[in-house]
Amino acid sequence: MTGIGDLQAIYDVVVVGAGPAGMAAATVTANAGFSTLVLDENAGVGGQVWRAIETTPVMARPVLGPDYWAGQDVVRAFRESGAQHLAGATVWSLDANREIGVSVGGEARLISARRVILATGALERPFPVPGWTMPGVMTIGAAQTVLKASGLYPSGATVLVGCGPLLWLYAFQALQVGAQIQAILDTTDAGQRRQAVKHAMPFLRSPYLGKGLKLMAHVRRKIRVVDNVTDVAIEGTDRAASVVYRRGGATAADRLMADTVLLHQGVVPNVNLAMAAGVAHTWDDAQLCFKPNLDAYGGTNVTGIAIAGDGAGIAGAEAALERGRLAGLAAATALGADPHRLPDEKAVRRSLQRYEAPRAFLDTLYRPAKAFRIPQGETIACRCEEVKAKDVTATVEIGPEGPNQMKSFLRCGMGPCQGRLCGLTVTELIAEQRGVPPGEVGYYRLRPPVKPVSLAEIASLEKSEAAVKAVVRS
Amino acid sequence: MATADVIVIGGGLHGCSAALHLAMRGAKVLVIEKDHVGRHASGVNAGGVRRLGRHFAEIPISCASMELWHRIRDIVDDDCGFEASGQVKIAENEADFAVLAKRVADVRALGFTHEELVGQDELRRIVPAVADQCVGAIVVRDDGAANPYRTTLAFKRKAQSLGVRFEEGVAVTGLARGMGDWRVATTAGDRTAPKIVNCAGAWAGRIAALLGEPVPLEVIAPMMMITAPMQPFIKPVVGATSRPLSFKQMPNGTVMIGGGRRGTPHPDRNATDLDFRQLALGARTVLDLFPIMRAAQVVRGWAGIEARMPDDIPVIGPSRTSEGVYHAFGFSAHGFQMGPGVGALMAELVSRGTTNSPISPFDIRRFETRG
Numbered sequence: 001m002t003g004i005g006d007l008q009a010i011y012d013v014v015v016v017g018a019g020p021a022g023m024a025a026a027t028v029t030a031n032a033g034f035s036t037l038v039l040d041e042n043a044g045v046g047g048q049v050w051r052a053i054e055t056t057p058v059m060a061r062p063v064l065g066p067d068y069w070a071g072q073d074v075v076r077a078f079r080e081s082g083a084q085h086l087a088g089a090t091v092w093s094l095d096a097n098r099e100i101g102v103s104v105g106g107e108a109r110l111i112s113a114r115r116v117i118l119a120t121g122a123l124e125r126p127f128p129v130p131g132w133t134m135p136g137v138m139t140i141g142a143a144q145t146v147l148k149a150s151g152l153y154p155s156g157a158t159v160l161v162g163c164g165p166l167l168w169l170y171a172f173q174a175l176q177v178g179a180q181i182q183a184i185l186d187t188t189d190a191g192q193r194r195q196a197v198k199h200a201m202p203f204l205r206s207p208y209l210g211k212g213l214k215l216m217a218h219v220r221r222k223i224r225v226v227d228n229v230t231d232v233a234i235e236g237t238d239r240a241a242s243v244v245y246r247r248g249g250a251t252a253a254d255r256l257m258a259d260t261v262l263l264h265q266g267v268v269p270n271v272n273l274a275m276a277a278g279v280a281h282t283w284d285d286a287q288l289c290f291k292p293n294l295d296a297y298g299g300t301n302v303t304g305i306a307i308a309g310d311g312a313g314i315a316g317a318e319a320a321l322e323r324g325r326l327a328g329l330a331a332a333t334a335l336g337a338d339p340h341r342l343p344d345e346k347a348v349r350r351s352l353q354r355y356e357a358p359r360a361f362l363d364t365l366y367r368p369a370k371a372f373r374i375p376q377g378e379t380i381a382c383r384c385e386e387v388k389a390k391d392v393t394a395t396v397e398i399g400p401e402g403p404n405q406m407k408s409f410l411r412c413g414m415g416p417c418q419g420r421l422c423g424l425t426v427t428e429l430i431a432e433q434r435g436v437p438p439g440e441v442g443y444y445r446l447r448p449p450v451k452p453v454s455l456a457e458i459a460s461l462e463k464s465e466a467a468v469k470a471v472v473r474s
Numbered sequence: 475m476a477t478a479d480v481i482v483i484g485g486g487l488h489g490c491s492a493a494l495h496l497a498m499r500g501a502k503v504l505v506i507e508k509d510h511v512g513r514h515a516s517g518v519n520a521g522g523v524r525r526l527g528r529h530f531a532e533i534p535i536s537c538a539s540m541e542l543w544h545r546i547r548d549i550v551d552d553d554c555g556f557e558a559s560g561q562v563k564i565a566e567n568e569a570d571f572a573v574l575a576k577r578v579a580d581v582r583a584l585g586f587t588h589e590e591l592v593g594q595d596e597l598r599r600i601v602p603a604v605a606d607q608c609v610g611a612i613v614v615r616d617d618g619a620a621n622p623y624r625t626t627l628a629f630k631r632k633a634q635s636l637g638v639r640f641e642e643g644v645a646v647t648g649l650a651r652g653m654g655d656w657r658v659a660t661t662a663g664d665r666t667a668p669k670i671v672n673c674a675g676a677w678a679g680r681i682a683a684l685l686g687e688p689v690p691l692e693v694i695a696p697m698m699m700i701t702a703p704m705q706p707f708i709k710p711v712v713g714a715t716s717r718p719l720s721f722k723q724m725p726n727g728t729v730m731i732g733g734g735r736r737g738t739p740h741p742d743r744n745a746t747d748l749d750f751r752q753l754a755l756g757a758r759t760v761l762d763l764f765p766i767m768r769a770a771q772v773v774r775g776w777a778g779i780e781a782r783m784p785d786d787i788p789v790i791g792p793s794r795t796s797e798g799v800y801h802a803f804g805f806s807a808h809g810f811q812m813g814p815g816v817g818a819l820m821a822e823l824v825s826r827g828t829t830n831s832p833i834s835p836f837d838i839r840r841f842e843t844r845g
Contacts, residue, residue, distance in 0.1 A: 095747055110750060278745070385726075399627055401510065408517060408623030411726065416702050416773045445776075448748055452702060452771040455731075459757035461750055 001084045004104040007111055011037045013331050014100055014113035015083075016091050016273065019047015020071070020317045021309025021324035022119030023078040028328025029115075030083035032337040037113075038078075039089040039102055041451075045075055047121055047309075048141065049317040051148040058151045063176040065169075067211070067317070068148075074321065093448035094118075094277040096302050101448065101461075108457035115304050115331040118274050119324060122267035122310035125289070125368065126425045127162060128375040131234030132263060133383045136241075140170045140264035153179040156259030159243050161232055163188040164266040164366045165212065171219045183256055184219070185229045185245050187265065189369045196365035203361035206354070207318075226254075230371060234261050265368040269311045272418055275446040278302050283439030286363045287314055288373065289424060290443050297330035298323060306330060314363075315356050322352035374428050381429060382422035384415020392426060396433040403427055403444045416452050419444040476655050478504040478639070480824055481667040483646050483658070483681055485509075486516035487622070487810060488802050489673035490629035491817025492824075494550070496671075497636035499825050504667065505630075505638060506660060508645035508677070509744060512626035515675055515780040516810070520698055520720045520732035521622045522711050523811045525588050526561040526614040527577075529787050531835035532812070533586055538831065539815025540588075544616070549814065552628035555621030557725075560710035562601055563612045564763060570715035571610045578612055588614050603707045603766050619711050619722055622810055629813070641665075646674075649684045649796075656798060669824055670799045676741050676781045678789075678803030682838070685796045689804070689841050690784050695739035695746040695777040696732065696807045697753055701770040703727030708764075717759045729770060731760055734807055737777040746777035782806040783841075790816060790836035792823070800824055801838055 001007075013029040015022045018040035030036040038045075046053040050071030058064055078085075086104065093101030098113045124141045131137065140160065146152050153174050158181050160171055167184070174181060203209060219225070231246040231253070240261050246253045268289035271281060279300040281290040291313045298306040308327035309320035325348045332342055375381055375389040387410045400406045403413060403426050412426055413419035419426075423444050431438040480496050482489045485507030493503045507513075523543055525536045547553045565571035578591040590613050597604060597611045630640060641662060648659035655666040672681045679691030704727050712721040713733060720733035735756040738747040753775060760767050783789065783804040793799035802820050805812065823829045 093748075093750060101750055399631065405510070405512075405517075405623065405627075408512075408621070414700070414728075414774065416771070418774060447774055447776045448750075449772055449775060452773045454768075455699075455701065455757050455760060455770040455772055456768050458699075458750065458754055458772060459761050461754040 001086050004102070004107045004109055007037075007086070007109055008035070010112040010114070011035045012113070012335055013037070013115045013117065014039065014111070015117045015119055016094070017047060017119035017121055017309070018042070018045040018085060019119060019121050019309060019320065020049060020074060021121070021320040021327070022047070022117070023074055024321045024324030025117045025119060025308055025328035025331070026083035027078045027081040028325055028343060029332045030081035032332040032341045034332060034335055034337070036083040038083055038085045039091050040085070040087060041090045043087055045078065045085060046071055048145070050075070051145055056148050056151070058148065058177070060176075063173055064148065065173070090451050090453070091273060092451045092453045094273055094305070096278050098304050101453070103453055103457055106454065106457065108453060108461055110461060114335060115306070117298070117327045117331060118305065118307045118311055119309045119320075120270045120273055120311045122314055123270045123420055124264060125266050125268050126421055127263040127265050127372060128379055128381055128389070128425050129232045129234065129372060130379050131236070131240065133380050134234060134236055135239040136236065136259065137234055137261045137263065140167055140262045141267070143262050144170045144173070147173060147177065151177065153177055154260035154262070156180065157182045157257060158260045158262060159183050159185065159256050159258040160262050160264070161185040161187065161229070161243065162264040163368065164264055165362065166267070167264045168212070168216050168219055170262075171223060172215050175219065175222050181223050182258060183224045183226060185232060185243065186225055186227045187229045187232070187369060187372055188227070188366060190228050190248055192365055192367050196361050199360040199364050202357035206358035208358050230369065232372070265372055266366055267310065267314055268424065269313060270420070271311065272420060272446050272450040274300070274307055274311065275443070276448050276450050277305055279305065279307070281443065283437065284313065286360070288367065296326070298327040299330060315359055319352055319355040322348050322355065326352070373425065374432050375425065381425045382410075382412035382415070384417050384421070385411040387412040387422075389429060392429045393433045396430055401434065402430065402442050406430065407444065413444045418446060418450055476667050477665040478502045478667045480504075480669045480671060481506060481656070481658050481665055482671045482673055484673035484675055484678070485511035485630065485640060485642065486514065486673060486675050487512070487626045487629060487813035488516075488805070488816055489671070490626055490633055491813045492671050492673060492802065492820040493638045494629050494633040494636065495817045495821030496824060497633055497638045499821050501825060503633070503638045504665060505633070505640045506644050506646055506658065506665065507640065507642045510642045511630045511640065512623050513744070515778040516626045517623040518776060518778040519622045519696070519810050520722065520730055521555075521619045521810065522561065522720055522722070523556060523618045523620050524561045524614070524711065524808070525617055525811070526612055527563055527713065530580070530584060531787055533581070533584065534832050535815050535819065536812055537586065537588065538818075539812050540617070542814035542818065543620070543811070546814065550628040550632040552624065554625040554628050556618060557620070558616045558618040560600065561614045561617035561713070562597070562710045563713045563715060564597065564604065564608050565610045565715050566608055566763070568609060573715055574610065574612050590614070600710060601708055601712060603764050605763050605765055608763065617711070625813070629817075646681065649681065651796070668798055671820060671824060672799065672801045673803060675803055676739070676779045678781055678801070682801065685793055685799060687793060687795045687838055689789060689838060691804055692782045692784070693739045693741050694780050694782045694807065695737040696780055697735050697737045697748055697756075697775060697777045698730060698732035699753060699756070699772045699775045700731070701729040702773050704729060704770060707766055712763070714759060714763065719756065719759050719763070721760060721764070729767070731756055739777070739779045741779055744779070746779060748775050748777060780805070780807050788836055789838045790819070790833045791838060794839050
């Protein structure tokens, strides 16, 4: 399938996202005999974790590592299942009737599905420190995207700031290809390290331990790591030139010169499409984000819409595969599948348990410190509309109690990113100012289009519907 | 003892404005709002402050309200984002132009001079980005637009400063006449007052039904879209003649497209669904009138929950079944501009029992089926 003209008006199953969860779900439903379409805005399958797995120029296997190349088996099974994949397809709308608005190459369509599985994955958590929006600052996830897709890495002195597994993985990969990483400023909170010990047992038994320790040891041998960093600001005139930081307990600040600053403090579910479709979400205090309310198969409060993968709560690629299989299994069963054509649910759940169990340890250890989540003063909270932290806190004082009222005042969250880069920041800022839990403050009310779509594309929708009807009649 | 002199049901702009003007007359007022102030149509509408194109019955009140808009800061201590950048109603062809010419003549015959008919050259001067085929327009130069949520909140805050109490997140569940006072049953207990004002918007029909005077109120969900910022290219708010449209570029360059294309409202769960096939029609109108919009990226759509009456004009005036109860609802997706003026009128009506404003066309009895 290459273009929007190849789309049918209706499918048994439409999966949004061709990462581990999406491919696994589609493989199950297609193998069970249901017409299955996977829409993904990227050029190829793989999602973030296996980005460019069929096209990457980084062919030396040790660079991206065995966990990356493990994706090849999943892709093969997906390709063999007969599920259709439309690349470069941006899904900008989904409603409770499972009507999906999708654009490819400047053309838009509305299509329908009997079941929808959202596998829209994760986004990097905002990291709103002074200077975070300057040129020369990017996220580690974005840097890794470039590395996987084109083999490129930042030239010049690079400083990594933050915490979480992805930071260490990227540092390892960047070292392999020859990047000059001056230092890692590790913001892992000292108190969280102690807390995490309580959850250590399942982690020690998990497959993550050995891999993680080896990788971190390698990185620590090659790169200077500054632990217990509690304050960070990026400075420069028209672009980042240095990072000023302070360690816990230290009175004096230190400075590192840097051409590129890469930030990361974990990932959070990408909830925009699910929220726009009316899926109920709840604040999760362990992962400091909103998560969809799901049943044991990823089913939501909206009939026929399920969520799998990191969009259901962060658990990593291996868990995403199993969650995808469960969502696929439930969708196929609801559509009347022959049970013999479905995977063994017990085996899927055993595997899922193995990969979900260590999560509490990682969530606790890498829980981002408040100073890096809740900005102050002049620091920008919403970069699309350049709304500062102090604007949000001052506005709370005159009445707005939640992000939606705030939006009406300050336009925060109204830019093209629809709050992806500020939603959690604004919720936590308001909660902090009001002294109430973030769950009580709530999140932006998200409405389609959840991704920008041209007015000309919207204008063409009616015509295309007529065209679809003409096809159906003929 | 009564809770208040007047209980206002509904914390939209009309409820807040009525409460403010009642407080200015010395009344002790309680506003009961089931969600939060400005949550629905009042907070999310297109913000047009428009006399242009009003139903003839609305013109006097709309003009009175406009006088309040032009000194809004003196009234509520906030400029409400109001800018008098003009309103324009475009004729796309000669047939449209004939409709507009007749309208301007009719409005002038009623004694109002705010609407001005302009030809193609003047239209081009005011709206340089307009498509070549457009032949003229009606212009009202000192109409404009404001920020709806900010406006509603400004009225609330000013009312509060004058002693009005707001109970938000409290819903009315019943109304009964007690010993001289009205007893308003709510989710937070009973409240009492000798007088009640029904400004419950899309939910006002339920209040009227409790009083034994049901109205044919339709709950609608007018939709809007907003684009990513564009270079400034238009100042006034623009509408069309034979197709629904409200088109405005905001100070930050984003363009808001509204004007009455409707989605699906779900008033019982405070939700709306957008209908992209309807939005497609609105998008085509915009592309026909403004070729520059071909490059526009839509970043968001939304809809408010609003009440529409069958004749598209509101219900304003006393209840005909229940003494001491007054209605102001059913503004049919064009009530924002009228908020300040209708609030003042309601305060007069409630406190004096009568008003000099011509409200007879808005009488709730007009929907009674004659047998």
